[in-house]
Amino acid sequence: xxxxxxxxxxxxxxxxxxxxxxxxPISGHATLYWYQQILGQGPKLLIQFQNNGVVDDSQLPxxxxxxxxxxxxxxxxxxxxxxxxxxxxxxxASSLVSSGAGEQFFGPGTRxxxx
Amino acid sequence: ILNxxxxxxxxxxxxxxxxxxxxxxxxxxxxALHWYRWETAKSPEALFVMTLNGDEKKxxxxxxTLNTKEGYSYLYIKGSQPEDSATxxxxxxxxxxxxxxGQGTELSVKP
Numbered sequence: 001x002x003x004x005x006x007x008x009x010x011x012x013x014x015x016x017x018x019x020x021x022x023x024x025p026i027s028g029h030a031t032l033y034w035y036q037q038i039l040g041q042g043p044k045l046l047i048q049f050q051n052n053g054v055v056d057d058s059q060l061p062x063x064x065x066x067x068x069x070x071x072x073x074x075x076x077x078x079x080x081x082x083x084x085x086x087x088x089x090x091x092x093a094s095s096l097v098s099s100g101a102g103e104q105f106f107g108p109g110t111r112x113x114x115x
Numbered sequence: 116i117l118n119x120x121x122x123x124x125x126x127x128x129x130x131x132x133x134x135x136x137x138x139x140x141x142x143x144x145x146x147a148l149h150w151y152r153w154e155t156a157k158s159p160e161a162l163f164v165m166t167l168n169g170d171e172k173k174x175x176x177x178x179x180t181l182n183t184k185e186g187y188s189y190l191y192i193k194g195s196q197p198e199d200s201a202t203x204x205x206x207x208x209x210x211x212x213x214x215x216x217g218q219g220t221e222l223s224v225k226p
Contacts, residue, residue: 045213055211099210101166108157
């Protein structure tokens with residue numbers, strides 16, 4: 001079974017530029033998550049989708065971050081414009097069920113550096 | 116604000132040593148506790164999902180215990196090997212599927 005795919009793996013941009021990350025979850029997984037992991041901290045949930053609807057985006061900085069999950073499969077996360085503090089690893093995860101007891105399967109992440 | 120704390124932040128051990136880490140979380144409204152292992156440049160990998168007070172889970176040389184009444188979980192590694200070097204993350208799972216992670220324990224095992 002193929003795992004969660006993410007691209008790109010690494011990205012370096014200047015502040016105020018835009019960037020987009022792509023995620024392809026495990027086939028059949030209805031729930032998709034985007035996490036931000038800043039160095040020295042644990043991953044923080046940015047947004048949770050159930051199919052193509054948003055379940056939780058309470059910690060998404062909506063003035064600069066946006067995310068969509070068209071057709072309930074692939075998802076993209078965009079930052080526009082980027083700030084220095086956005087330097088982090090962006091992890092995508094998917095799960096079969098939307099439950100705190102359900103295992104989440106993670107992709108390898110995109111490491112973003114903002115200069 | 117729900118807070119998940121892990122200790123220690125980092126640990127350096129010799130091959131063959133046994134080690135353990137702690138994860139502390141709020142004891143009220145407990146739903147699930149997850150342990151993940153994250154090796155550099157790889158995807159975080161689920162080790163255990165624990166839901167019941169007193170739960171003990173084991174996978175090879177790694178085991179975990181759960182105390183929901185006092186709000187802590189221990190992860191044990193018996194006879195550490197260099198390939199165990201990774202960051203170990205615990206996460207509190209709520210009913211809706213959200214995971215709140217601790218900051219992780221970075222383990223380094225020297226041959």
